Amino acid sequence: MNFLLDGFITAIRLLFQGDEETYAAVFATLQVTGYSMSASLAMGIPLGFALGYFDFPLKKQLRFITDTLMALPTVFIGLVVYALLSNKGPLGELRLLFTLPGIAIGLTILALPIVISLSAATVEAMDRQLRTTLISLGADRLQLLLSILWEVRFGILAATVNAFGRVMTEVGISMMVGGNIKWHTRTITTAIALETNKGLFSMGIALGLVLLLIAFGVNLALSFLRKK
Amino acid sequence: MNRMVTRIFKCFLLAVLILLAGASTGMTESKTLMMATTTSTDSTGLLNYLAPLYTKAVGVELKWTAVGTGKALALGQNCDVDVLLVHDPEAEQKFIANGFGVNRKEIMYNDFVLIGPAADPAAIKGKGTLEALKLIQAKGAVFASRGDESGTHAMEKALWKKTGADLMEKEAWYVQTGQGMLPTISIAEEYKGYTLTDRGTYYKYEAVKGSDLSLKILVEGDDILKNQYSVMALDPKHCPKSRYDLAMQFANWMAGPDGQKLIGDFKVNGKPLFTANGK
Numbered sequence: 053m054n055f056l057l058d059g060f061i062t063a064i065r066l067l068f069q070g071d072e073e074t075y076a077a078v079f080a081t082l083q084v085t086g087y088s089m090s091a092s093l094a095m096g097i098p099l100g101f102a103l104g105y106f107d108f109p110l111k112k113q114l115r116f117i118t119d120t121l122m123a124l125p126t127v128f129i130g131l132v133v134y135a136l137l138s139n140k141g142p143l144g145e146l147r148l149l150f151t152l153p154g155i156a157i158g159l160t161i162l163a164l165p166i167v168i169s170l171s172a173a174t175v176e177a178m179d180r181q182l183r184t185t186l187i188s189l190g191a192d193r194l195q196l197l198l199s200i201l202w203e204v205r206f207g208i209l210a211a212t213v214n215a216f217g218r219v220m221t222e223v224g225i226s227m228m229v230g231g232n233i234k235w236h237t238r239t240i241t242t243a244i245a246l247e248t249n250k251g252l253f254s255m256g257i258a259l260g261l262v263l264l265l266i267a268f269g270v271n272l273a274l275s276f277l278r279k280k
Numbered sequence: 281m282n283r284m285v286t287r288i289f290k291c292f293l294l295a296v297l298i299l300l301a302g303a304s305t306g307m308t309e310s311k312t313l314m315m316a317t318t319t320s321t322d323s324t325g326l327l328n329y330l331a332p333l334y335t336k337a338v339g340v341e342l343k344w345t346a347v348g349t350g351k352a353l354a355l356g357q358n359c360d361v362d363v364l365l366v367h368d369p370e371a372e373q374k375f376i377a378n379g380f381g382v383n384r385k386e387i388m389y390n391d392f393v394l395i396g397p398a399a400d401p402a403a404i405k406g407k408g409t410l411e412a413l414k415l416i417q418a419k420g421a422v423f424a425s426r427g428d429e430s431g432t433h434a435m436e437k438a439l440w441k442k443t444g445a446d447l448m449e450k451e452a453w454y455v456q457t458g459q460g461m462l463p464t465i466s467i468a469e470e471y472k473g474y475t476l477t478d479r480g481t482y483y484k485y486e487a488v489k490g491s492d493l494s495l496k497i498l499v500e501g502d503d504i505l506k507n508q509y510s511v512m513a514l515d516p517k518h519c520p521k522s523r524y525d526l527a528m529q530f531a532n533w534m535a536g537p538d539g540q541k542l543i544g545d546f547k548v549n550g551k552p553l554f555t556a557n558g559k
Contacts, residue, residue: 139359139521140358144359233343250462251484251485
């Protein structure tokens with residue numbers, strides 16, 4: 053089992069000697085993660101907030117549905133997005149199959165229920181007294197909304213971190229929709245799958261460590277937001 | 281409340297627009313040829329070797345997605361690629377008969393081999409292919425099957441059929457991996473079992489494993505084990521958007537003197553993997 057040690061050494065070499073293929077895969081991973089996180093946060097935080105904050109009919113059922121969608125299997129999302137983006141599918145005209153934005157669409161579908169559900173949960177869990185207190189202090193509607201958003205920021209940060217972890221380490225969607233095309237849609241996870249298929253286990257371990265290192269960096273950056 | 285809903289809806293639209301804007305910048309209409317191919321052409325390193333040489337010679341970038349032949353044909357049928365490089369002649373003929381493919385060109389071959397542990401519990405070494413399979417079945421020795429509708433899987437099923445064996449889908453010794461060739465070899469190795477592989481992938485496995493190698497070639501050289509690879513364009517009537525011109529340019533280059541020479545020169549560990557036979 054010395055490929056574990058080999059993998060560790062290879063990981064250091066790949067990163068510090070600037071291996072071109074590894075950096076292409078890192079860049080592809082960051083790109084799809086960036087696109088899909090922006091899209092899912094932009095849509096998910098307002099939707100999740102609304103779902104947790106307002107009372108309306110069918111709210112419970114809607115929460116139940118978003119909770120269930122958190123368990124969407126990624127291979128299934130991959131298949132559905134493939135079917136939509138295929139040239140014989142309804143969105144074939146967009147020519148997004150085997151592209152990074154194509155992968156990002158799938159990853160957004162993966163992340164959105166997580167962001168919505170966890171944001172909604174954190175808004176629901178917020179102290180109900182807060183609203184009354186704020187109103188009694190003379191807050192208008194906008195101030196009320198903003199202060200509540202501020203109060204739930206840590207919960208939303210947790211939702212972000214959670215969705216980020218799922219999106220960056222995803223392999224089924226990236227493989228199915230992206231096609232693992234060298235220099236173009238090969239992400240770190242699909243590269244790991246490929247190296248494993250080639251029997252180059254230490255290379256796979258190395259890429260896994262590279263991915264973990266990036267995740268560490270991102271979470272470190274996010275943890276500074278938590279400081280104050 | 282209503283204003284809130286419209287605001288949320290606007291946010292939603294904005295996010296979709298941002299995504300699509302990213303998409304359009306990601307698209308480049310430069311000359312690229314998209315190919316679906318079998319796993320063996322990729323994992324042996326053949327395409328990594330050929331692609332830059334092709335781009336240099338012709339000025340067209342070659343992109344490929346390596347899947348089993350079954351899935352490659354499905355991608356072709358859905359017009360998601362421009363050209364196919366596959367190795368299941370029977371399925372290819374059917375693909376053409378169904379009006380999906382045209383101009384199939386044979387470009388190279390290697391052969392399949394039966395590999396297994398050096399101890400050879402079913403005693404198949406040096407036997408004929410069909411006899412060897414019967415011995416494996418009679419002994420109940422583990423046999424790892426691709427089980428993924430790839431070209432190799434199609435060949436394996438055809439061979440079992442010729443032995444007159446009934447479907448042994450559920451028998452414990454018949455392990456269907458559902459994975460590519462190299463993972464399947466690894467699984468056979470873990471089980472100390474047998475498997476059918478193309479020679480190219482076996483050499484690659486040999487090169488990766490070095491002295492740790494435990495599976496040896498036990499049956500080879502039988503005429504029925506020939507493994508023919510072909511390039512095929514998609515029927516422009518079925519797939520008007522696919523780049524038929526670029527596909528034919530690629531097929532002609534691969535079958536022509538330049539491509540044929542490069543294929544013949546390709547070696548792993550000093551051993552040639554494919555024999556060029558394009559016309």
